């Protein structure tokens with residue numbers, strides 16, 4: 001095993017403690033203190049039984065008051081809240097996808113945005129029935145971008161990407177009337193249905209929750225992923241590092257945070273510019289280090305090997321190092337706390353999107369047409385801020401791990417197929433992976449996704465569950481903050497094969513992969529759907545028969561609920577470690593954990609005990625194997 005050693009959660013926590021001490025010296029607030037002040041949480045909110053969708057209330061359901069003023073019962077209230085939550089998540093991911101389509105629409109041969117994967121663009125165009133022969137690649141890019149944006153408001157029909165699903169899955173979606181139509185329509189329809197005086201029937205509300213989720217996973221998120229690959233390149237395995245120790249004390253540190261690679265790609269581009277590096281040296285630094293937080297970090301790690309400083313609950317820590325010249329954000333999962341926190345240090349908190357504007361920030365509006373100038377201005381601002389550091393506050397925890405990232409579906413297929421030069425216009429085959437699964441060398445796969453949540457000891461659930469799975473020969477594909485937890489712990493180091501059961505260890509050695517495969521950001525959970533679809537098609541099985549489950553043990557955002565809905569609606573059992581505010585209605589809880597199985601062949605399991613959650617996932621995988629006789 002050489003010098004390989006996982007970084008433990010205790011070590012993460014010790015590093016955080018030290019940073020919080022720095023914070024105390026400058027009067028900084030932190031999520032740890034705010035979480036303590038916010039607990040215990042409101043029970044009505046936790047159970048989902050508070051209704052404030054009209055101005056007659058707010059109403060909250062108790063044994064003495066079993067109905068709201070309009071007469072809605074607890075099941076209608078919990079169901080409507082769940083649907084609204086889903087709509088928020090679907091809208092968010094999908095709007096990200098729309099922005100990416102717009103960036104593609106602005107792509108030009110002279111840049112700053114170019115088409116980096118023309119083969120993938122042609123492949124998608126053919127799928128969508130668009131003529132590609134003899135077309136200039138930029139004309140095709142603009143045509144596809146326009147069509148991509150049209151998916152959001154298409155008048156008739158369902159999402160183009162649904163055809164990627166196996167026939168059986170498509171039939172389920174049609175039969176159950178959950179095949180998503182226009183993406184915006186599903187979000188809009190969800191808000192309509194959950195308006196005062198519309199749906200209060202649990203089945204109708206949950207059915208629409210699945211449909212809105214599908215409009216995200218097989219619509220907006222898939223557009224975000226696929227067209228990001230066209231623009232910035234389809235990820236391939238690449239080496240990087242993870243944890244706060246990737247920040248370099250002698251350098252100008254720029255931290256990118258958020259989700260949309262249109263911004264972070266440009267920041268990386270200009271931070272690499274010799275003119276900017278020379279300027280940084282002139283200002284007294286040795287160079288420029290860009291690192292990332294949250295999903296934007298996953299995006300640039302997968303394509304450029306940019307190191308990952310941390311995940312969701314580490315975002316304040318990067319500022320607390322005292323060595324962050326600028327934290328540059330776009331959209332989603334950004335703490336408004338970064339504004340006041342940055343004021344305690346020299347850090348510039350730079351917001352860039354009209355979608356995510358916050359107090360105490362420097363707002364540099366970023367858009368695709370002026371991306372180059374905007375990125376240059378931000379990098380320059382960070383460099384000029386280096387001289388304002390307070391050396392006595394600088395402390396970067398000396399901890400980082402090696403990670404191999406960049407496992408897109410294309411990369412997984414190519415790596416496991418061992419075909420170095422497979423045809424670029426084809427997906428290739430998942431048969432080698434299937435053989436590993438059917439022979440039992442690998443027992444199954446878990447898609448580990450989602451955030452951190454102060455309700456769960458941060459990262460523990462992700463890391464402990466992954467360790468348990470790989471020890472049981474279950475391979476992990478990971479995305480979002482779950483992927484970063486794995487990378488920071490060392491589970492994406494190829495040496496982590498030593499923690500695997502004999503079967504998975506052998507596969508890791510033969511294919512030269514880590515046991516936890518980094519599949520990207522939150523929108524990239526659409527990659528997992530494509531992988532499941534390909535596995536089903538190549539095996540002749542239904543997706544729900546595959547020994548594959550999804551898991552979000554520390555989730556917190558609306559997006560995560562939307563994701564959960566599309567993963568379940570795709571036929572994949574999904575395991576949650578945090579309750580989605582539905583415990584107040586036994587009918588809604590029953591539907592989500594059992595009832596939807598009759599519609600889509602999968603359902604949720606909610607279990608807060610991490611050990612039991614892991615056991616339940618293994619049991620489900622083994623159940624599916626037994627049913628297949630393998």
Ligand code: MSK
Pocket residue numbers: 259294295312332333449450451452479480481482521522556557559560
């Ligand atoms: S960033 S949604 S905290 S995974 Fe995509 Fe992480 Fe969750 Fe945000």
